Amino acid sequence: MGKKTGFLDYERKTSRALPCEERIKNFDEFHIRLSKAEQMKQGARCMDCGVPFCQYGQKIKGMYSGCPLNNLVPEWNDLVYQGHYDQAYKRLIKTNNFPEFTSRVCPALCEKACTCGLHGDPVTVHENEYAIIEYAFEHLLEEPKPPLTRVGKKVAIIGSGPAGLAAADTLNQRGYECHVYERDDRIGGLLMYGIPNMKIEKHIIDRRMFKMKAEGVRFHTNANIESKRQAKALLNDFDAVILAVGSKQPRDIKVEGREAPNIYFAVDYLTQVTKSLLNSELKDKKYPKGKNVLVIGGGDTGNDCVGTSIRLGAKSVTQLEMMDEPPLERAENNPWPEWPLVKKTDYGQEEAIASFGHDPRIYDSTVKKFILDDKGEVKAAVVVKLKWEFKDGRRVMSEVPGSEQTIPCDLVLIAAGFVGAQLPVMKAFNVKLDGRNTVECGENDHHTNIDHLYSAGDCRRGQSLVVWAIREGRDVAAAVDRDLMGYTPLDSL
The missing domain is CATH 1.10.1060.10 (Alpha-helical ferredoxin)
Structure with a gap:
């Protein structure tokens, strides 16, 4: 090749x-x-x-x-x-x-x-x-191509992130009538509101949605499915229902002063900024700007918070990472073709270095408490260093005595990952969850404990990547097709 x-x-x-x-x-x-x-x-x-x-x-x-x-x-x-x-x-x-x-x-x-x-x-x-x-x-190769025939069956997809969209796109091309229900005002799930514009401009998502709509997929926005009555109606009205609602329950931190109003979950902050950008080009000012920002979490979402806050005029940005600083090159016990566990400096960190003269990340560290002002808002955070040790065959962390330092901050963004699917929709369908608070299915199975109810994406496998969500959407489409038609050609795709 x-x-x-x-x-x-x-x-x-x-x-x-x-x-x-x-x-x-x-x-x-x-x-x-x-x-x-x-x-x-x-x-x-x-x-x-x-x-x-x-x-x-x-x-x-x-x-x-x-x-x-x-x-x-x-x-x-x-x-x-x-x-x-x-x-x-x-x-x-x-x-x-x-x-x-x-x-x-x-x-x-x-x-x-x-x-x-x-x-x-x-x-x-x-x-x-x-x-x-x-x-x-x-070059117009991606023009709408509606299926030539329909199979006479309907599928509802709850959630319009990449898993839900992939399931809808695949089943629609197979000939199913597909309805996508999204609780937000725009289609795209975390692609729309969880990933900032500088990584994917939202007209790119709209472009795909318009194509799918022209091919027959029906989208329903502001459609929050959280009652048992709604769930029962969908299960009665459709031949199959797919839960693809993501894993949007953010992981919280239990720290003194956490109740302060200027502490946000990262996904809420990113959503707020993107909505303001799309609705008013930031003119409505429905977002915090010009702050001393503390980001808790060193992953992709934390990096997105760094880049976003800098664009909104941050006075300073600090990013805390509980884990050790990774090596610059692969370790001997991490050979190719394994995923390389090496240090990555992403766009947000690059911009922080250019703006403030230093890398915003502090490794092996976490917040010990927040210091509040007279209004009950965070004005600073006490940060402590961590050390990692092996005890009883497990790697555990503990505070380093005397390592506390106080960092000024008046905007705190918690980007500590997610702990499973949000519960209202799960309770509405009475779906069984596993120990990770995700829908209980077999490793390669998309069937839930409810007849004709399937699951795909992060709400099934846990927080993951867009590419995995698309894989999940394609696989659940094959499962639905096999069950409803008795066979499926989608396994070969």
Whole structure:
């Protein structure tokens, strides 16, 4: 695949990010993409490696390696190299409903498992994917294609995140009448309100929604399903119902002063800002700005909070991470093609370094208490260092005595992950949950304890990636189709 000597002839080259001082002036996507000719060279770097771990998508030592969608990466890399973008598009959408989402927000598991990355730089799979799907939209290859026939059965999908959209898209093309119910005012779930604009501009989601709507999918916004009456009506009116409501119950922290009103969950903060941006271009000022910001959590959502707060004029930004600082390179016990457990400096941290002169992250640390002012609002936080030790075969943490320091802050954002699905919709359907507060299903099963009720996405597998949500949506569509029709061709997709 690609050019046999391409990985030797061409260096890895990616899109250019705008300088930090320029891109923080707005919420636009900020990468300048490669030319088509340069992108073809990057496709040429794909090796004829024999065992393409990039599309493996299976566990190695408890961590997934390669693409969960089993994307046909070497095939469309080769077609990009040859300039056959029309054919590359056909191979790409065979396994991925929404390449325009994954090519923007996926952390590129494919690249981390690329054979070319074993002793050098991996192939730019992520950006090749972006080039293919944007070419397809520009050249009208992604025009609406309604199914030629309908099977006479109806499916309701609760939740319009990537799992719900993938299920609806797949079943609609199979001929089902699909209704998507979304409790917010816009379609997209966490793609819309949980991931900021600079990572995925919202017209990209709208573009896909308009195509799906033209193909027959019916969307219902401001449709919160939380009563037993609503749940019963859906189960009676539809041949199948799919729960794809995500894992949106945020993990809280139990710290003195937590009740202060200027402490937000990260997802609520990001939602607030995105709604203001979309509704009024931030003119309604329904968001906090110009603050000394403390972000609790070092993951992608925490990084998004850093980047967002800087765009809103933060005076300072500090980001706390409970875990150790990762190494810059793979450790010996973390070999390729495992997921690399290495330090990553993302766009938000880059912007904090450019704005304030230092990395905002403090590792091995957590909040011990919040200090409140006379109005009951946070004015500072006492932060303590942590040490990790092995006790009884388990890794446990404890405070380092005398390590407390006080950090001024008047906006605290909790980005400590999620602890399962929000309960009202689960109680409405009387669905059984497991110990992680997610819907109880078998590992490769999407059936719940209720007849004709299925589950997919984060509410089934726990907090995960957009690419996994799409995989879940495709798999639950196959399960529904098999049950309702007696067989399914969707397993081969």
